[in-house]
Amino acid sequence: MTTLDAAPEPIRIDIRRTAVVMIDMQRDFIEPGGFGESLGNDVSLLRRAIAPCQALLSAARAAGMLVIHTREGHRPDLLDAPKAKIERGAPSVRIGAKGPMGRILIRGEPGHDIIPELYPQAGEPVIDKPGKGAFYATELGPMLHHRGIENLIVCGVTTEVCVHTTVREANDRGYRCIVPGDCCASYFPEFHETALRMVQAQGGIFGWVSDSARVLAALE
Ligand code: TIU
Numbered sequence: 001m002t003t004l005d006a007a008p009e010p011i012r013i014d015i016r017r018t019a020v021v022m023i024d025m026q027r028d029f030i031e032p033g034g035f036g037e038s039l040g041n042d043v044s045l046l047r048r049a050i051a052p053c054q055a056l057l058s059a060a061r062a063a064g065m066l067v068i069h070t071r072e073g074h075r076p077d078l079l080d081a082p083k084a085k086i087e088r089g090a091p092s093v094r095i096g097a098k099g100p101m102g103r104i105l106i107r108g109e110p111g112h113d114i115i116p117e118l119y120p121q122a123g124e125p126v127i128d129k130p131g132k133g134a135f136y137a138t139e140l141g142p143m144l145h146h147r148g149i150e151n152l153i154v155c156g157v158t159t160e161v162c163v164h165t166t167v168r169e170a171n172d173r174g175y176r177c178i179v180p181g182d183c184c185a186s187y188f189p190e191f192h193e194t195a196l197r198m199v200q201a202q203g204g205i206f207g208w209v210s211d212s213a214r215v216l217a218a219l220e
Pocket of ligand 1: 023024029036039072132157158159161162163187
């Protein structure tokens with residue numbers, strides 16, 4: 001058992017029963033010309049999470065932990081994309097439309113893939129998800145169950161959208177979720193900060209908040 005310093009209090013975890021879940025570190029959210037920018041966001045704000053995620057991934061791999069990557073996106077025929085999602089708001093380019101990195105948020109297109117800086121290593125599972133949460137309509141739940149995973153270190157983008165939705169889904173399923181704050185980012189820095197506070201408030205209502213340095217210290 002390892003003690004990981006976190007808020008609202010340190011947490012004791014068994015590394016063999018802990019997985020890292022890297023949420024949606026995709027070109028579509030982080031690079032210009034993708035879904036994130038089509039929604040009117042300054043995508044450069046997300047880059048601050050890349051280096052901490054790289055450090056955490058290296059340490060997790062060295063410790064032999066299960067590392068899972070997710071990607072938000074849809075089938076090329078859009079049959080898994082709710083009309084209500086496609087038609088939402090007024091993005092400059094809609095889901096499925098052609099952009100500079102291929103069709104926006106469509107599986108198999110260049111923009112849908114994970115950024116080169118955090119590319120999955122051979123053998124690491126990649127979960128393709130149609131929603132914001134990583135459990136909805138995916139094989140993540142059975143995968144974690146069969147591996148005996150009890151704790152999740154949830155990183156990625158964006159903090160208040162796909163990271164938060166996944167943490168909430170996981171919390172209700174009985175997983176202890178640890179969010180290293182510097183391994184997450186948002187287009188809205190104030191939402192990032194508030195989302196982290198929401199996780200740890202009320203005695204850790206959704207989980208624990210830590211950072212990459214404290215995760216690395218726990219894995220040493
Ligand atoms: N728009 C936004 O902040 N996020 C998303 O649409 N998806 C994820 O967070 N991955």
